[in-house]
Amino acid sequence: xxxxxxxxxxxxxxxxxxxxSHASDLKDGGIESPTAAIADAVVTGALEALxxxxxxxxxxxxxxxxxxxxxxxxxxxxFADTTAAAAELLKQLSSHPAGH
Numbered sequence: 611x612x613x614x615x616x617x618x619x620x621x622x623x624x625x626x627x628x629x630x631s632h633a634s635d636l637k638d639g640g641i642e643s644p645t646a647a648i649a650d651a652v653v654t655g656a657l658e659a660l661x662x663x664x665x666x667x668x669x670x671x672x673x674x675x676x677x678x679x680x681x682x683x684x685x686x687x688x689f690a691d692t693t694a695a696a697a698e699l700l701k702q703l704s705s706h707p708a709g710h
Contacts, residue, residue, distance in 0.1 A: 611651035611655070612651040614634070615634070615655030619655070623677055627676060629677065631682075650696075
């Protein structure tokens with residue numbers, strides 16, 4: 611799922627959009643998955659792709675990243691788990707911001 615997040619962000623960057631939405635869980639398809647772990651992996655992959663784009667831009671090898679907002683979509687039953695996972699990841703990143 612980390613790779614899924616990275617691919618989604620790279621595509622959003624390729625398209626030059628300013629915001630990107632992602633529905634990361636598979637429960638609607640009948641697959642049981644750990645909501646928090648899925649959200650964490652998707653966001654981590656997306657942020658790594660964004661960091662790579664920023665690096666390339668700083669080196670003059672690529673345009674500046676266009677995406678300024680990532681929205682995770684979650685149904686009401688999984689909203690709390692998704693929100694908690696995203697908040698924890700952002701907390702971790704704010705204490706170790708290298709590359710993000």
